[in-house]
Amino acid sequence: MKKNIKFRFNPEKLIYERIEHSFGHRFKSFFNTLLLALFLSIVLFFCYYYFFDSPKEERLRQENATMALQYELLNEQVKDIQAVMNDLQDRDDNLYRVVFQADPIPYAVRKGEIGGVNRYERLQGMSNADIMIETSKNIDHLAREVYLQSKSYDKIVDLAINHETKLKHIPAIQPVLNKDLTRVASGYGRRIDPIYHRLKMHEGMDFTAPIGTEVFVTGNGVVTFAGWQQGYGNIVKVDHGFGYETRYAHLSRYKVKVGQKVSRGDVIAFVGNTGKSTGPHLHYEVRYKGEAQNPHNYYFLDLSPEEYDLMVQLSNNAGQVLD
Ligand SMILES: [Zn+2]
Missing domain, CATH: 2.70.70.10 (Glucose Permease (Domain IIA))
Structure with missing residues (x-):
């Protein structure tokens, strides 16, 4: 290793004099260099941390993106099922219930808000919170509507059974030939x-x-x-x-x-x-x-x-x- 020797010009003696550093001075110098190196390492590390993902982070980020996409797909599927549900409700109100002379189920009952505390609070603040909350809400509403609809069909079955009896009882012929x-x-x-x-x-x-x-x-x-x-x-x-x-x-x-x-x-x-x-x-x-x-x-x-x-x-x- 090449020795680090420094000289200083002496204008009175007109010669170069070798600079001798004390051990303390050299140690301080070494330590300063070390500190600087450490500081630079830390700065570099954080730069890297902020501007580049670690392999694990990269994987999580991709998983998150896939999950968000999956939620969007789910939400679309829920909307498709909701459309089928709306059709069933429409037929229930405007066909089956009309046939059996029963009142339609009021819109407010079918599409009523699900009350109580904020059910989706735990999802708030998470990444993809919006799509997760929307999907959860849609599924909750659909579940409620499916329940109501199945109850309504029970009622229609009752009406149908009763209707047969009713049809036999309602006056329906001429009293004289x-x-x-x-x-x-x-x-x-x-x-x-x-x-x-x-x-x-x-x-x-x-x-x-x-x-x-x-x-x-x-x-x-x-x-x-x-x-x-x-x-x-x-x-x-x-x-x-x-x-x-x-x-x-x-x-x-x-x-x-x-x-x-x-x-x-x-x-x-x-x-x-x-x-x-x-x-x-x-x-x-x-x-x-x-x-x-x-x-x-x-x-x-x-x-x-x-x-x-x-x-x-x-x-x-x-x-x-x-x-
Ligand atoms: Zn008369």
């Missing part, structure tokens, strides 16, 4: 009273037919009245459940008792001319929750479209009622 009809004398609505000759609400439909013509009960039910009533003459009333009642008036006679169960199509009575009546006919009423309905909406089982049109036309003529 078509071939026995002379004509439908008058329908439901404001008509001229046959006795007082004033406009009066006619709460049923009059079927003109010979005395003794068979009268059929129009839906399954229970007889709640069979006897004489002022104005109606001999009358049979049948409770069909689900809010429906039918009345058969001006009968010549009846063959059912109060409390008797009847099935659609059973002969319960015979056409007559009793009570406030101006000719042999059946006065037929359909009531829903106590309110008189237009019976021509309740013959959907046994009339062809042409027969139905004819019946509506006949019953809508403002001719005299037989009451």
Whole structure:
């Protein structure tokens, strides 16, 4: 190793003099150099640390990027499933529930906010927090909607089972056979009273037919009245459940008792001319929750479209009622 020898020019003696350093001075110099080297190393290390990744960091960074991408994919998939869910909900509200006359589930119930504390707090501040929170929220909402939808289907199944029973009970045929009809004398609505000759609400439909013509009960039910009533003459009333009642008036006679169960199509009575009546006919009423309905909406089982049109036309003529 080459020895580090330094000289200094002496202008008085005009010679170069060798500079002798003490051990302390040399040690200090060495130590300073060492400190400088250390300082530079540290600076370099931090520069490297900040501007370049270690292999481990590089791997983590890549994993993080993959994970963010994976979250985005998941989120897209959740959105696709949500679209299918929306379609199911739409069909539930606008088809199944309409068929079974049930109210749709309110939007606020289906899409309601999931309450409580901030469920996603633990995710905040993490890298990719936004996409993680969004995905978690979407999945939570979807889970809730799936639960509600499955409950709704349970309800629809109940309604469907009940609906079959209901369909058997709702009045759905004419109370007198078509071939026995002379004509439908008058329908439901404001008509001229046959006795007082004033406009009066006619709460049923009059079927003109010979005395003794068979009268059929129009839906399954229970007889709640069979006897004489002022104005109606001999009358049979049948409770069909689900809010429906039918009345058969001006009968010549009846063959059912109060409390008797009847099935659609059973002969319960015979056409007559009793009570406030101006000719042999059946006065037929359909009531829903106590309110008189237009019976021509309740013959959907046994009339062809042409027969139905004819019946509506006949019953809508403002001719005299037989009451
Ligand atoms: Zn009438």
